[in-house]
Amino acid sequence: MSNWPDRRILDLLNIQLPILQAPMAGASGSALAIAVAKAGGLGALPCAMLTGEQVREEIETFRSACPGLALNLNFFCHQPPVPDSAQQARWKQALERYYAEVGADFSAPTPVSNRAPFDEQSCVLVEQMRPEVVSFHFGLPEASFVQRVKASGAKVLSSATTVEEALWLEANGCDAIIAMGNEAGGHRGMFFSEDINSQIGTFALVPQVADAVRLPVIAAGGIGDHRGLVAALALGASAVQIGTAYLFCPQAKVSPAHRQALDTASASDTALTNLFTGRPARGINNRIMRELGPMSELAPRFPLAGGVLLPLRAITEAQGNSDFSNLWAGQALRLGRHLPAEQLTREIAAKALEQIAL
Known part of the structure; x- marks a missing residue:
């Protein structure tokens, strides 16, 4: 599956399919990440609710099952109240x-x-374990941490829920932007405002972010099958991040x-x-x-x-x-199907390519 119209995310993250598994804290772990990675997408490990030792164990499990494949470690970067x-x-x-x-x-x-925010211990863990991708939620950690993460060789992603957030992420070290529409499940990635009325839908957000930034854009929110992937690519995204659809897979921990x-x-x-x-x-x-x-x-x-x-x-x-x-x-929860995550990932990609070729 190499005939994708936009290869920027594929080449940036060294993956075969423009599908990223959302790092859903408490609901996903190495089993789901392994399945998605084996299919050619980007598997993710949510780290905010895990100890450092648990993160290391999950990484080792992934590496044993998926040698040479890319892995995303996800962290929260809120300020503890x-x-x-x-x-x-x-x-x-x-x-x-x-x-x-x-x-x-x-x-x-x-x-x-x-929920532990990204800190010195987290940064040292990244430097030691060297994941291919590190993603953040609620903005970015302090600049010195971002610099160290990038120096370790990781590509940096973060979620934007508005164009203004996307521009800030681009200016502060991100390699790609996750445009998170209001449809998405789980925590909003919002960090410029606490007003939920500022949150707009994926179809409105993605093209505006794609027009505003030079970085590749990953669409998230309301995408549960091949039609969402095709639509996101048409709107200017280079890839999609899928969460809720993976909750129906047997590898999810719900x-x-x-x-x-x-x-x-x-x-x-x-x-x-x-x-x-x-x-x-x-x-x-x-x-x-x-x-x-x-x-x-x-x-x-x-x-x-x-x-x-x-x-x-x-x-x-x-x-x-x-x-x-x-x-x-x-x-998009009603698009969910009870399929193994590897099969689901491959089917979404294959059907999207068929539709693109029409």
Whole structure:
């Protein structure tokens, strides 16, 4: 499969297909990355919720299965917030009735829900493990870290949700831009604004970003099959990043309750919510989103909001209940199919090439 109309991402990242697997923290690991890489796409390992040792183990597993193939390590680069005990107390109080309902101990210390930002240890890990690609979410880390990552030989990607963010990423060291439309599942990559009304759809975002920057553009959001890939290329993207479609694959690490929600939710039943982490992220509507509203001013800043929900999740998920769980998914979820990730990747690429050739 070499007759792609735009080879910039293929040549930049040394991959065969213009398909990148979204690095979905908590839902993907080496198994999914291996399958996508073997098909010719770019596999990704999300690192924000893993220890350094866990990241090394995942990399070694990937390298053993995919010698010579490119790998993307993904990191968050948010600024950790200063904990606000009063706000935490107000947020927990808003959930007290749920604690009583499920039998959770409201007086127990609140667990810590953490997402580690890219730091010195992360940078040293990149320098030692030398992944071919390093991608970031929520902008970029400080300039010295970006320089060190690039000096290690890695290509640098990051997500932009507006043209202004894309221009900033280009000016600050990115090798390619992921244009993340509002349809995408999981956390918004937004970093210039906290206003979710600033977020626009993939079909509007991709051509504007492609016109504004000189770098190759990767389209993300609402792309679940070959038609999305063809459309993205027509809009000026060089490749696509696919997330939700891979959640249906057996290599994804999603809970039974999450799988059930993916199989039964309608395409219109997702919303942006800050309840689970403190940052806007798209997921399938569930009870807590409906009863509290998907966006709440009470939710502490990312990633502190999730700690209060952990006791509720622990009890209800054990019962197969997703009332208090984040069910990340994008608006194209109804395009999902229960196929092995390698087969899915190859089929999307093959059918896209057939359509391009018409």
